Amino acid sequence: MSFDQYHEPPEELSQETRTFARMITSLCEEAEAISWYEQRIAVEKDKDAKAIMQNAQHEEFKHFGMDLEFLLRKKDVWRTTLKAILFQQGDIVELGEKGEEASE
Numbered sequence: 702m703s704f705d706q707y708h709e710p711p712e713e714l715s716q717e718t719r720t721f722a723r724m725i726t727s728l729c730e731e732a733e734a735i736s737w738y739e740q741r742i743a744v745e746k747d748k749d750a751k752a753i754m755q756n757a758q759h760e761e762f763k764h765f766g767m768d769l770e771f772l773l774r775k776k777d778v779w780r781t782t783l784k785a786i787l788f789q790q791g792d793i794v795e796l797g798e799k800g801e802e803a804s805e
Contacts, residue, residue, distance in 0.1 A: 717775075724771050731765035734758075778804045 706726045711719060738758035745751040773780040785800030786793065 721772070721775060724768055728765060728768040728772065731761050731768055734761045735765060 706722045707714065707719075714722075735758060738754050738761060742751055742754050742758065745754060773783065781804040782797075782800040785803050786796045789796050
């Protein structure tokens with residue numbers, strides 16, 4: 702991902718929009734870090750090194766969750782949609798459709 706997170710001139714964006722863009726970038730970076738640790742853990746033979754990586758990955762989960770929660774608090778439509786999908790039993794696609802309907 703490019704460091705330049707804006708697709709419009711930053712000086713034309715509100716502070717709220719720039720913060721939102723930063724948090725989206727942070728969320729993407731946390732997801733990428735989680736993936737990198739997942740790959741490293743999968744191939745690491747040393748149990749102590751693996752334990753350290755697992756601990757570090759756990760921290761990235763926490764950061765990802767905090768970023769996501771921040772974004773959800775800023776966008777009610779996201780929260781409504783995701784409440785229908787996350788931590789629910791059943792077909793994920795069907796839950797997504799229900800979440801989309803609930804947010805309309």
